[in-house]
Amino acid sequence: xxxxxxxxxxxxxxxxxxxxxxxxxxxxxxxxxxxxxxxxxxxxxxxxxxxxxxxxxxxxxxxxxxxxxxxxxxxxxxxxxxxxxxxxxxxxxxxxxxxxxxxxxxxxxxxxxxxxxxxxxxxxxxxxxxxxxxxxxxxxxxxxxxxxxxxxxxxxxxxxxxxxxxxxxxxxxxxxxxxxxxxxxxxxxxxxxxxxxxxxxxxxxxxxxxxxxxxxxxxxxxxxxxxxxxxxxxxxxxxxxxxxxxxxxxxxxxxxxxxxxxxxxxxxxxxxxxxxxxxxxxxxxxxxxxxxxxxxxxxxxxxxxxxxxxxxxxxxxxxxxxxxxxxxxxxxxxxxxxxxxxxxxxxxxxxxxxxxxxxxxxxxxxxxxxxxxxxxxxxxxxxxxxxxxxxxxxxxxxxxxxx
Numbered sequence: 001x002x003x004x005x006x007x008x009x010x011x012x013x014x015x016x017x018x019x020x021x022x023x024x025x026x027x028x029x030x031x032x033x034x035x036x037x038x039x040x041x042x043x044x045x046x047x048x049x050x051x052x053x054x055x056x057x058x059x060x061x062x063x064x065x066x067x068x069x070x071x072x073x074x075x076x077x078x079x080x081x082x083x084x085x086x087x088x089x090x091x092x093x094x095x096x097x098x099x100x101x102x103x104x105x106x107x108x109x110x111x112x113x114x115x116x117x118x119x120x121x122x123x124x125x126x127x128x129x130x131x132x133x134x135x136x137x138x139x140x141x142x143x144x145x146x147x148x149x150x151x152x153x154x155x156x157x158x159x160x161x162x163x164x165x166x167x168x169x170x171x172x173x174x175x176x177x178x179x180x181x182x183x184x185x186x187x188x189x190x191x192x193x194x195x196x197x198x199x200x201x202x203x204x205x206x207x208x209x210x211x212x213x214x215x216x217x218x219x220x221x222x223x224x225x226x227x228x229x230x231x232x233x234x235x236x237x238x239x240x241x242x243x244x245x246x247x248x249x250x251x252x253x254x255x256x257x258x259x260x261x262x263x264x265x266x267x268x269x270x271x272x273x274x275x276x277x278x279x280x281x282x283x284x285x286x287x288x289x290x291x292x293x294x295x296x297x298x299x300x301x302x303x304x305x306x307x308x309x310x311x312x313x314x315x316x317x318x319x320x321x322x323x324x325x326x327x328x329x330x331x332x333x334x335x336x337x338x339x340x341x342x343x344x345x346x347x348x349x350x351x352x353x354x355x356x357x358x359x360x361x362x363x364x365x366x367x368x369x370x371x372x373x374x375x376x377x378x379x380x381x382x383x384x385x386x387x388x389x390x391x392x393x394x395x396x397x398x399x400x401x402x403x
Contacts, residue, residue, distance in 0.1 A: 019052040026401030033393035038063030042386035045073035049270040053281035066237040082357030086191040089262035090336025094296040107139040129167035145190040146335040151177025152188035157313035195262020217289040223268040226258035240380040277372030303332040321382035360387040
C-alpha cells in the first residue's frame with residue numbers, strides 16, 4: 001500500500017508500507033532533522049532515501065541545490081557520488097566471480113601484468129621523502145583489492161604517500177605498497193585496479209559494462225560517468241567551507257567531464273542508489289533481474305579481513321577531508337563494504353555494510369533489519385561535522401521508529 005503524505009510546508013515525501021516500515025512519526029522525525037539542518041544553513045541541501053527490499057519507505061529533498069541560484073533541491077537531483085562508485089565496481093567484480101572468470105584469490109597480475117612482483121616500502125625518510133623497498137611477501141589478489149588490504153594508499157589519507165607523490169610526481173598506483181598484501185588496511189585506489197580487471201576480462205570499457213550489466217537492468221537511469229547535457233540542470237553544485245566555516249559554492253565545469261574509474265567518478269541520485277541497495281537486500285536480484293548470486297551477496301557482507309580492522313585514516317588535507325571513518329579500530333571489511341562491528345543505541349545492526357563519497361554522499365545497508373539508507377549531500381571536507389550530524393540524525397530517526 002502506498003501513501004503520499006504532506007509532512008511539512010513545501011515538502012513532499014513518499015511512504016510505502018512493505019516489509020519493515022516507517023510510520024508517520026518516522027517521516028516527521030526525518031523531515032525535522034533534514035529541514036532543520038538546511039534551514040539553519042548547516043548545509044545547502046540534502047536528499048534522503050530509505051528503502052526496504054520491496055520499495056521506498058521515505059524519499060525527501062530539502063534546501064537548495066545551489067547556494068548561488070537558490071534553486072530548490074529536488075528528489076531527482078544528481079550528485080557526484082565519488083567513492084560510492086566503489087561498491088558498484090565491487091559488485092561488477094563479483095559478477096565475474098559468479099561467471100567463473102576469476103576467483104577471489106587470483107593474482108591480479110594474471111589479468112594486469114603491471115602488478116606482477118610488487119614491492120613494499122621498507123624504509124622511509126620523512127625529512128627528504130626518500131625510501132627503500134623490498135619484494136612483497138606475496139602477490140596482490142582480487143580479495144586484497146576488494147578489502148583494501150592490498151597495500152595501495154591514497155595520498156590524501158597517508159602522509160608517507162603525500163610526501164612521496166609530491167617528491168616523485170608519480171601516481172599512487174605507480175608507487176611501492178605501504179605494506180605486504182593481506183597484512184594491514186589502508187584506504188586507497190584498490191578499486192581503481194578492480195575496474196581495470198573488469199575491463200581486461202570483459203573486453204568492455206568499465207562504463208559500458210556497468211551500464212549494460214547493472215544500471216540498465218536495475219533501472220538506474222540517472223547513474224553514469226557522463227551526465228547528459230539535458231540532465232545537467234539537475235546536478236547539485238559542490239560547496240566547501242572557508243576558514244570561517246561558511247559555505248562557498250565551488251565552480252562547476254560545463255559540460256561536466258567524465259572520469260571513468262573503478263574507485264570514483266559516477267554521478268547518481270538517491271533513488272537510483274536505493275535501487276542498488278534494494279538489489280542487495282533481495283540477495284542479488286530486483287524486479288526479476290538477477291545481478292548477483294545469493295552466495296556472492298552474502299560473501300560481500302561478511303568479514304573478509306580476519307583479525308585486521310579498519311584503521312583511522314589521517315587526512316593530509318583538512319580542506320578535502322577530516323580523519324575517517326567512523327568505526328575505525330573495530331569494524332572489519334567485506335568485499336566492497338565496511339562492516340559495522342557493534343550495536344549502538346538507535347543505530348544500524350552489526351554486520352551492516354557502508355561506505356561514502358568524498359563530497360559527503362553516504363549510504364548503509366542493514367541486512368538484519370532489511371533496510372537501506374542513502375544520504376546525499378555535496379559538501380567538502382569529507383566527514384564535515386554538519387554533514388556527519390545529519391547522517392547520525394537520519395540514522396537515529398529511522399531506528400527509533402522502524403516497525
